[in-house]
Amino acid sequence: MIPFNNLGFIFKHFGSIIYSKDILEDLSLFLQDFKGCERILDIGAGTGVMSEFAYKCNDKLKLIALDPSKGMLKYAPLYLETHIATAEDLPFEAESFDAVLMGESLHHFQSPELAFKEVVRVLKKDARLFIYDFDPSTFLGNSIYMMEKLLGEPANFYEPYALKKILEAHGFCVNITHHKWRYTLSASL
Template sequence: MHGVGDVRFFDRIAPLYDLVMPPAEAETLNAALARADHPVERVVDIGGGSGRATLALDAPEKVVLDVSAGMLRRAQNRGLDCIRGDARSLPFADESVDAVTVVDAFHHMPNQRTVAEEVYRILEPGGVFAISEFDPETPLGRGLVAAERVVRFGSSFASPRELTRFLERVGFEPSIVDTGFEYTVAAKKRESH
């Protein structure tokens, strides 16, 4: 898969990833999913890697989608349903999922506009797109941005305010769920009329 961001790095570090990353913030993620207009039955965790965030989600059907085969092996070993795929061309039918999450990964995704448009396409009306990201305007965030530049990641970070404006332009109704170094935005797909 060409041009899929920093996938080679994640293939290499897959065995160590869960040892160095903190667990996902279950309460915040589930609060974001609760902003959907209907119960979340089916959720897709894009860039879900080893499944550490997917496990925290409160939904009966959870799917991890990632481009990194190494990370997906970790998720499969946890008993999660996995699909190897590119977020810019999601292998799901229109309006077929209740929620989509991206945890600590949106900044690694090339063509974020295309990714957001694909998420909008597969979400049911009233469904929610929950993104947890790192705020580059915080002291820790500035350090993370600098570190990712040093290792030559192609990262593209946004503050909560910038991310909500971006999601509005795609057609979502976003709201900020949590702020700080790691923040969460929940973006609802408008109900069709």
Template sequence: MIPFNHLGWIFKYIGPLIYPHSIREALCSFLIPVSKSASVLDLGAGTGIMSEFAYACREDLQFTAVDPAEGMLKFSAEYIQTHKANAEALPFDAISFEAILIGEALHHFNDVDKSIQEMVRVLQKEGRLFIYDFDSSTFIGKCLCIAEKILGEPGNFFPPEVLKQKLESHGFSVHITHFGYRYTIAAQLEP
């Protein structure tokens, strides 16, 4: 298992370097319709890198980061409220967030279906979901999946079309954008 609790300092400094500019632009576009001062959940946040990228686009938003590794969360920016928790059991009331961000983290969730149920529970009506991850149907994506499993991680990588179907079965409308071996999903709960 990857010792994330002891790697926060590394992710804090190299994390921003490995996120492509195109992903940051996609995130900024995703945030345009989000209400002023809305609550945004960064799920599987690590050091809060997705919140930092989102903050660069929208300083008015209220950011909350969740991760099971306190050693990652302690490197989050001071404007991010942090909670140690798993995606499968979020410590929030129903309809608490207008948007959820997940950056390179979904494949670490132990139970993706239970995590999606929790996302639906804490999202407001017509809430939005942004996911950035690696495409396991590509050669590099398959290699990353194998490497993660060797390291003891769940390795729950999905081809984007499979994840789209999962999300649609939970009431989301989904738009996929491909970036080589990476992809983003911009989804919204249907009314």
């Protein structure tokens, strides 16, 4: 398994490199209708890279970062509320968030199906979900999948349309944007 607990410093200083301009534009569009008082949960936040981008889009959002690795969260910005937990067992009350973000984290979940049930549970009605991940049907996406499998990670990578069907079964309306070997998914309940 990847020793995330010992990699916080590296992710903090180099993690943002993998977020292309297109991905950040999609996140900005996703957040454009938020007024500023909304509660946003970043699941698998690591050092809070995606939350930092969200903060730059709207610094009035209430951003909550969740990750199972204390060693990653200790590098999160101080304006983030942080929680050590997994996506499969969210320590929050039902209907407590306006949106959930997952930036390159879904493929690390032990049980994505259980995580999706938890996401639906903690989202308010008419809430939204933003996912950024690698497309395993592409050469580079498949290469990352193979590397993570070799490292002992769960490697739960989804082709965009397969993930769309799963989320639709949970009640989401889903839009996908392709970015070569990556994609973003914006969904609403």
